[in-house]
Amino acid sequence: xxxxxxYWSSHYFLIxxxxxxxxxxxxxxxxxxLTPNDLLYSEGIRLWPSRTSLEHFRFVLAHSxxxxxxxxxxxxxxxxxVSVTLISGAGGYGLSRFSxxxxxxxxxxxxxxxxxxxxxxxxPMFRLLAPLGLTNSLTGLxxxxxxxxxxxATFLMQSFFDAIPKELEEAAMIDGATRFGAFRRIIxxxxxxxxxxxxxxxxxxxxxxxxxxxxxxxxxxxxTFPVGLLSFVSKFSVDFGQMMAAGVLALIPACxxxxxxxxxxxxxxxxxxVKG
Amino acid sequence: MSAIDISSVSKHYGTxxxxxxxxxxxxxxxxxxxxxPSGCGKSTLLRMIAxxxxxxxxxxxxxxxLVNDLPPKExxxxxxxxxxxLYPHMSVADNMAYSLRLRRTSEPDIETAINAAAAKLGLGPxxxxxxxxxxxxxxQRVAMGRAIxxxxxxxxxxxxxxxxxxxLREHMRVEIKKLHxxxxxxxxxxxxxxxxxxTLADRIVxxxxxxxxxxxxxxxxxxxxxxxFVAGFIGSPAxxxxxxxxxxxxxxxxxxxxxxxxxxxxxxxxSEGAPLTVGIRPEHIAVGAGPVKGVVDLVEPTGLGTIxxxxxxxxxxxxxxxxxxxxxxGASVSIDLPAHRxxxxxxxxxxxxx
Numbered sequence: 001x002x003x004x005x006x007y008w009s010s011h012y013f014l015i016x017x018x019x020x021x022x023x024x025x026x027x028x029x030x031x032x033x034l035t036p037n038d039l040l041y042s043e044g045i046r047l048w049p050s051r052t053s054l055e056h057f058r059f060v061l062a063h064s065x066x067x068x069x070x071x072x073x074x075x076x077x078x079x080x081x082v083s084v085t086l087i088s089g090a091g092g093y094g095l096s097r098f099s100x101x102x103x104x105x106x107x108x109x110x111x112x113x114x115x116x117x118x119x120x121x122x123x124p125m126f127r128l129l130a131p132l133g134l135t136n137s138l139t140g141l142x143x144x145x146x147x148x149x150x151x152x153a154t155f156l157m158q159s160f161f162d163a164i165p166k167e168l169e170e171a172a173m174i175d176g177a178t179r180f181g182a183f184r185r186i187i188x189x190x191x192x193x194x195x196x197x198x199x200x201x202x203x204x205x206x207x208x209x210x211x212x213x214x215x216x217x218x219x220x221x222x223x224t225f226p227v228g229l230l231s232f233v234s235k236f237s238v239d240f241g242q243m244m245a246a247g248v249l250a251l252i253p254a255c256x257x258x259x260x261x262x263x264x265x266x267x268x269x270x271x272x273x274v275k276g
Numbered sequence: 277m278s279a280i281d282i283s284s285v286s287k288h289y290g291t292x293x294x295x296x297x298x299x300x301x302x303x304x305x306x307x308x309x310x311x312x313p314s315g316c317g318k319s320t321l322l323r324m325i326a327x328x329x330x331x332x333x334x335x336x337x338x339x340x341x342l343v344n345d346l347p348p349k350e351x352x353x354x355x356x357x358x359x360x361x362l363y364p365h366m367s368v369a370d371n372m373a374y375s376l377r378l379r380r381t382s383e384p385d386i387e388t389a390i391n392a393a394a395a396k397l398g399l400g401p402x403x404x405x406x407x408x409x410x411x412x413x414x415x416q417r418v419a420m421g422r423a424i425x426x427x428x429x430x431x432x433x434x435x436x437x438x439x440x441x442x443x444l445r446e447h448m449r450v451e452i453k454k455l456h457x458x459x460x461x462x463x464x465x466x467x468x469x470x471x472x473x474x475t476l477a478d479r480i481v482x483x484x485x486x487x488x489x490x491x492x493x494x495x496x497x498x499x500x501x502x503x504x505f506v507a508g509f510i511g512s513p514a515x516x517x518x519x520x521x522x523x524x525x526x527x528x529x530x531x532x533x534x535x536x537x538x539x540x541x542x543x544x545x546x547s548e549g550a551p552l553t554v555g556i557r558p559e560h561i562a563v564g565a566g567p568v569k570g571v572v573d574l575v576e577p578t579g580l581g582t583i584x585x586x587x588x589x590x591x592x593x594x595x596x597x598x599x600x601x602x603x604x605x606g607a608s609v610s611i612d613l614p615a616h617r618x619x620x621x622x623x624x625x626x627x628x629x630x
Contacts, residue, residue: 167361170348176375
């Protein structure tokens with residue numbers, strides 16, 4: 001009995017330690033964002049400032065380019081989420097339901113593309129997009145992010161469709177639906193949580209992407225917020241208060257999304273693991 | 277209701293052949309059962325009739341119309357799946373109405389059709405439930421209701437009772453048979469259970485390894501199996517089989533095996549010493565009286581009758597007796613293998629003689 005209590009308490013203790021460790025940066029972010037400038041350096045390192053203020057948030061929202069960056073991020077991430085959901089939804093359905101010549105080759109190719117470190121692809125991407133006028137543009141970013149996320153999302157979608165028995169569409173087709181009709185009216189309602197989870201996952205992946213956003217854009221017109229955060233550093237030569245405030249604002253959509261979809265995400269990822 | 281004609285239909289996946297030139301004519305209103313072991317191609321044939329699989333060669337006609345290239349929705353057939361395939365997010369009523377709504381039938385007509393089908397199948401109180409709130413038997417009836425409501429040219433059943441327990445299966449078998457009598461619907465029913473085949477079919481198509489082994493009424497297949505496969509597949513407990521040589525030496529046609537000599541009624545005109553396989557059904561072996569003696573190995577009482585396992589001239593045989601003979605293991609028992617109950621099969625497995 002004692003051993004069991006010991007086991008479980010040390011179990012939870014370790015988990016608690018890890019959670020503290022993982023969430024501490026977030027806490028610190030919020031704490032610094034709420035600390036007024038005069039207290040930032042004078043009070044030394046404290047867990048919570050003696051006085052909080054929203055001045056940094058006000059400054060970031062009213063007097064910086066941050067709203068523009070935020071808007072760009074929103075546009076790029078939502079567009080990527082939508083296009084990836086459409087493309088990988090169709091692809092996942094095809095992989096799940098049909099067998100065709102070249103399928104093993106296609107699947108292997110998709111897997112191989114996932115093996116490349118993204119850093120390797122920066123220069124070739126630039127060479128491809130520059131002549132097309134897609135650098136310094138949100139469209140270019142959407143295309144790049146869609147291309148990177150599509151294979152993974154396709155496999156995720158495939159596992160969701162695999163969980164639905166084929167007989168359901170067959171019954172619908174015999175009842176008089178076309179394959180697309182069966183997909184739309186029978187399969188889609190049943191896989192909506194999975195599709196939402198995939199869309200949310202892609203959204204957050206695109207939201208925090210820095211490398212390509214930095215490399216493919218040189219003007220601030222087309223910059224997303226991670227790039228914007230970097231420029232904060234040089235602009236204000238480490239005005240931590242404002243940078244942290246911008247960071248908190250930028251994290252809100254990502255956190256919200258994850259909060260909403262995390263249940264489905266776990267289900268979807270583990271379903272994929274079991275089906276293989 | 278329409279007739280279904282299958283002419284020289286073959287199927288292969290890549291280079292693997294699945295079905296070899298199947299030809300079958302199903303009359304309008306007939307109940308045909310495709311029976312065979314797993315992997316024999318019966319489900320594939322059914323799915324080809326439904327339009328869910330491509331036809332590699334040959335033609336399928338429903339009601340005289342060539343349907344090879346028609347999608348399932350244009351063939352006007354209804355299918356009942358082994359897993360029922362009910363739409364989980366719709367109620368029972370919506371499940372049954374789905375096909376009619378796709379055809380843009382008016383709502384009052386839909387309601388009439390659903391109520392009629394529900395009345396036939398006893399689904400009235402279940403109409404608003406979702407499939408997950410139903411038992412296996414209820415789901416099966418909803419699946420059938422969904423098929424009936426459409427008034428199709430033919431019904432296709434793909435092992436619909438396999439997921440039910442034994443008692444329910446017996447009950448649903450009767451329901452299906454009654455329904456067929458009422459509706460007079462052309463039906464093609466796939467099963468691996470030979471009891472279902474025997475009790476439901478107007479005609480049975482026994483299949484093995486992608487080929488039709490025999491087509492006939494249930495009792496045809498039972499009394500005169502055309503080959504070893506059909507003989508061993510139909511009937512439970514299965515037919516006894518043992519090898520023997522044909523001889524005419526004692527003056528009359530005889531089967532000889534290791535000291536056992538069985539005379540035959542008539543002369544199948546085979547060559548001297550021809551190797552044969554002899555079959556006799558357990559219920560035709562008489563236990564307790566007869567010219568030969570066997571040794572009892574095992575006794576299985578089933579309530580209805582007794583299965584007696586015994587050894588005769590080195591052959592392990594089973595007899596089925598309704599009389600409940602009192603036997604001890606290891607005891608000697610008189611056995612009769614009546615000549616008119618013997619089935620003879622040649623070296624290739626085909627039937628010879630009567």
